[in-house]
Amino acid sequence: MALLEVDNLHVYYGQIHALKGITLHVDPGEIVTLIGANGAGKSTTLKTISGLLRPQQGRITLSGEDLAALPAHDVVAKGVVQVPEGRRIFGQLTVHENLLMGAYIRAERNGVETDLARVFTLFPRLKERRSQVAGTLSGGEQQMLAIGRALMSQPKVLLLDEPSMGLAPVLVEQIFETITGINRLGTTVLLVEQNAYMALHIAQRGYVLQTGEIALSGSAAELQANAEVRKAYLGG
Amino acid sequence: MAATIVAARIRRSWFQRLSVIDLFLWGFRAAVLAAVVVGTFATLRSGRYAGEVWLDFLIFGISQGSVYALIALGYTMVYGILRMINFAHGDIFMCGAYTAFYAATALHRAGLFNRYPPLSLAVILVVAMATAVSVALLVERVAYRPLRRAPRLVPLISAIGASFFIEYAVRGLYGSGFQAYPEFEVFKGKWNVFGVGILRTQAVVIVATVILMTLLYLFVMRTRTGTAMRAVSEDMEVASLMGINVDRIIVITFAVGAAAAGAAGVLYALVFKQVHFFMGFYPGIKAFTAAVLGGIGNIPGAMLGGLFLGLFESVGPILVLDGLGIVAPYQLKDVIAFTMLVMVLIFRPSGILGERLAGKKA
Numbered sequence: 001m002a003l004l005e006v007d008n009l010h011v012y013y014g015q016i017h018a019l020k021g022i023t024l025h026v027d028p029g030e031i032v033t034l035i036g037a038n039g040a041g042k043s044t045t046l047k048t049i050s051g052l053l054r055p056q057q058g059r060i061t062l063s064g065e066d067l068a069a070l071p072a073h074d075v076v077a078k079g080v081v082q083v084p085e086g087r088r089i090f091g092q093l094t095v096h097e098n099l100l101m102g103a104y105i106r107a108e109r110n111g112v113e114t115d116l117a118r119v120f121t122l123f124p125r126l127k128e129r130r131s132q133v134a135g136t137l138s139g140g141e142q143q144m145l146a147i148g149r150a151l152m153s154q155p156k157v158l159l160l161d162e163p164s165m166g167l168a169p170v171l172v173e174q175i176f177e178t179i180t181g182i183n184r185l186g187t188t189v190l191l192v193e194q195n196a197y198m199a200l201h202i203a204q205r206g207y208v209l210q211t212g213e214i215a216l217s218g219s220a221a222e223l224q225a226n227a228e229v230r231k232a233y234l235g236g
Numbered sequence: 237m238a239a240t241i242v243a244a245r246i247r248r249s250w251f252q253r254l255s256v257i258d259l260f261l262w263g264f265r266a267a268v269l270a271a272v273v274v275g276t277f278a279t280l281r282s283g284r285y286a287g288e289v290w291l292d293f294l295i296f297g298i299s300q301g302s303v304y305a306l307i308a309l310g311y312t313m314v315y316g317i318l319r320m321i322n323f324a325h326g327d328i329f330m331c332g333a334y335t336a337f338y339a340a341t342a343l344h345r346a347g348l349f350n351r352y353p354p355l356s357l358a359v360i361l362v363v364a365m366a367t368a369v370s371v372a373l374l375v376e377r378v379a380y381r382p383l384r385r386a387p388r389l390v391p392l393i394s395a396i397g398a399s400f401f402i403e404y405a406v407r408g409l410y411g412s413g414f415q416a417y418p419e420f421e422v423f424k425g426k427w428n429v430f431g432v433g434i435l436r437t438q439a440v441v442i443v444a445t446v447i448l449m450t451l452l453y454l455f456v457m458r459t460r461t462g463t464a465m466r467a468v469s470e471d472m473e474v475a476s477l478m479g480i481n482v483d484r485i486i487v488i489t490f491a492v493g494a495a496a497a498g499a500a501g502v503l504y505a506l507v508f509k510q511v512h513f514f515m516g517f518y519p520g521i522k523a524f525t526a527a528v529l530g531g532i533g534n535i536p537g538a539m540l541g542g543l544f545l546g547l548f549e550s551v552g553p554i555l556v557l558d559g560l561g562i563v564a565p566y567q568l569k570d571v572i573a574f575t576m577l578v579m580v581l582i583f584r585p586s587g588i589l590g591e592r593l594a595g596k597k598a
Contacts, residue, residue, distance in 0.1 A: 051476075052473060052476070052477070071476070071481075072473075072476035072477060073476050073478075073479045073482070076478065076479030081477070081478075082477050084474055084477060088471055088473075090466070090467045090470045090471065090474070092466065092470055093463065093467060097463050097466075097467075100460070100463060101463060101464065101467045101478045101480070102478055104460070104464060104478050104479050105478075105479035149478070153478070153479060
């Protein structure tokens with residue numbers, strides 16, 4: 001059974017029909033990617049799953065439990081957490097405080113300490129800078145912090161919105177490696193990317209979004225081989 | 237040759253950029269500066285006031301500033317999170333002071349007031365803070381929360397409405413007269429601190445403020461809820477993506493600010509010994525000035541701004557205006573306070589400690 005299921009999702013921004021019946025699912029342990037052009041509705045889909053936007057129609061379920069009616073903070077408590085586009089770390093809080101905010105929903109001290117140590121082994125850079133104000137980190141470090149912060153809530157499903165945006169090519173590769181690593185440790189990932197090449201490289205399956213609709217779906221290999229996808233998103 | 241042409245062009249553009257408004261502002265700056273310098277010089281040369289008098293003004297300024305700072309915290313914390321000026325905050329301060337008055341007279345009548353002064357003061361503080369918090373939460377629920385997604389002007393208007401509502405509700409309930417606060421016998425007269433005589437009420441105000449400020453600072457900087465508050469004030473949407481219940485944090489913010497205002501109400505009443513349904517207006521506006529002065533949204537800024545404003549207001553009239561030959565300068569202390577507000581808004585809108593808001597929240 002699918003872990004996260006989105007069924008016939010319709011979302012409007014005022015008069016604009018942004019999502020026109022999106023249906024997708026993510027199985028446990030998978031990396032699934034959503035690719036598509038600017039304005040296709042990728043971020044909107046993630047925002048709706050996270051409870052920041054209310055769908056007019058459609059269902060979002062996690063292991064069969066309905067998420068669509070929950071406010072954003074309860075969606076996190078259910079185990080779906082998002083790393084938002086543009087990192088959006090808390091720039092005036094320290095690295096350590098940012099990570100603690102990621103663990104806000106958790107009451108047990110010991111577990112949080114263990115996870116803090118785990119994030120620090122994943123990103124040793126953050127450990128060096130733990131008492132530094134997060135706004136002074138470099139772009140790559142901020143992305144690490146944003147991912148680390150999300151992991152602190154022990155998510156079942158990690159939603160990543162454009163994690164490679166604005167990063168140097170070396171760092172992009174590093175971030176995708178990290179995502180694969182996190183996935184291997186048991187976290188299911190739904191990845192939104194403009195960098196379709198890298199996204200299809202690490203994902204098992206993918207969906208192509210076009211103006212609010214799913215135009216194509218299939219295994220990563222199928223999509224990589226698809227002529228239209230190659231032309232539109234992979235540069236030939 | 238080419239270099240001189242370029243230089244001429246630069247000079248011209250600099251000159252062209254100088255608008256009438258710039259000239260006016262520079263003139264305004266110069267005029268205020270000249271008035272301050274001339275006035276101060278004249279006052280000091282006349283030697284009309286002895287060192288002791290200055291000390292009294294200074295201490296009065298600090299105690300007055302403490303009260304402003306306590307109220308300013310509420311403005312600044314709410315602004316930090318909602319980017320909204322809670323104009324009913326001065327009236328929440330008044331509600332605290334007014335209920336404290338009823339608690340104080342009840343204790344007085346029971347004969348407990350002067351028998352156990354510290355305990356009575358504690359009881360009065362708790363009553364005042366509890367009332368202020370309840371009123372603030374009610375206002376938040378009824379007047380602000382339904383408008384959270386409305387354009388920013390809308391909750392501002394609602395805040396002004398709430399302010400009038402509270403004022404005239406209190407007037408209707410308790411009348412429009414001044415009510416005299418009972419005085420603590422132990423707080424009459426002066427204490428001698430390092431050879432300096434300090435009015436006891438003012439000392440109590442200063443000590444209580446220092447304690448409350450320290451507690452509040454520790455709460456905001458060291459606790460999980462405090463950290464969440466700072467997170468929400470930076471990015472509400474992402475805070476909710478971290479599982480933070482933003483509405484709850486907003487409620488806590490209103491509650492903490494109101495508790496500080498309630499305590500300020502008691503301290504204010506200790507010094508001025510009377511309460512009135514309209515008493516929240518001026519301290520409210522002054523505290524708002526203090527918050528802007530320190531950099532609105534910034535908690536240490538509110539503390540600093542309050543202190544500065546209190547000092548300017550108490551020392552300024554004598555130091556500056558007296559030297560300019562103005563009769564009864566003390567009546568013009570509000571002029572000094574609001575001139576400062578205007579100056580800050582024109583020349584440093586971000587305040588003493590604030591950063592440029594445009595870059596942060598645009």
